[in-house]
Amino acid sequence: MSFDLVRTELTQILTDKSAPVVEITPDTVLLNGPLDIDSLDLATLVVTLEEATGLQPFREGFVLFHTAGELGALFTKAAG
């Protein structure tokens, strides 16, 4: 899965909640960083990505990630 999908869906979430839309790079920290999102928004992002890709990188348990790039990499890894 390309990082572009993470960026697209994340931007959509920021737009939906009328939060400032900032530039998102692979190094952008998701929580407690420059983005005005909380854990519920992050869960929404993960669910949206799972639905869009049909992949479930957290099926066997939660895996820690901090940045948008790390999240994208987990989906890429799940795709095999």
Next chain:
Amino acid sequence: MSQWVIVSGVSRGLGHAIALDLLAAGYDVAGCSTTLSDEVKALQSEFGPRFVWQATDMGDNDAIDAFVAGSIAHFDAPPWGVVNNAGMSVEGILSTLPLADIERVLQVNLTGAIALTRAALRRMMRTRKPGRIINISSITGSRGYTGLSAYAASKAGMDGFGRALSREVGRLGITVNSIAPGYMKTALSAGLDDKQLDQIVRRTPLNRLCELSDITPLVRFLLSDEAAFITGQTLTVDGGLTS
């Protein structure tokens, strides 16, 4: 397009009454149960595509996911609400209850309800719109009853689940509440004999058992826009038995 609601355990008793009441009120309904009862067939016949049903074992999490996915595909929209009604009971003194029976009650009544809610929420939260989760609990969850320890544990668990989830999804405008009926004369209370039921009636200020029609209007109200500011609560409907 009208709103649609998931109701589990629609084959008989309270679940069937809730589904019928909601359909009559204009909601579309996706119902599930393990058996295709005559009551379900009657709903299918009367309401056509407004009522969709799927055989689903609440002990099978994959089947629950498939039921929700199929219902969303049928109505082509996320659900407005979920009514976790499906339940089973096992009666007996704890020390003699088979562990397999205890695990089955907890899976069907509690884990199944959580799995159903999870599956629906995954679609509801993406729309960032309000919604409703209603758990059909029981006064045994808060007060207990001899011989119903595993059942009571599942219902108390359901109430705790609802309280926690209400905090989690409140920002989305999704409310989560429990309804705790008093003792009803349905198949689920079959474990109570007439003597026990008479005793319950005598101790009830309003002097009767709980009826299906005592519960269905409250489900309808909690689903309504008027109930938008009620969440994280367990609403008891027992004629004052536990007052």
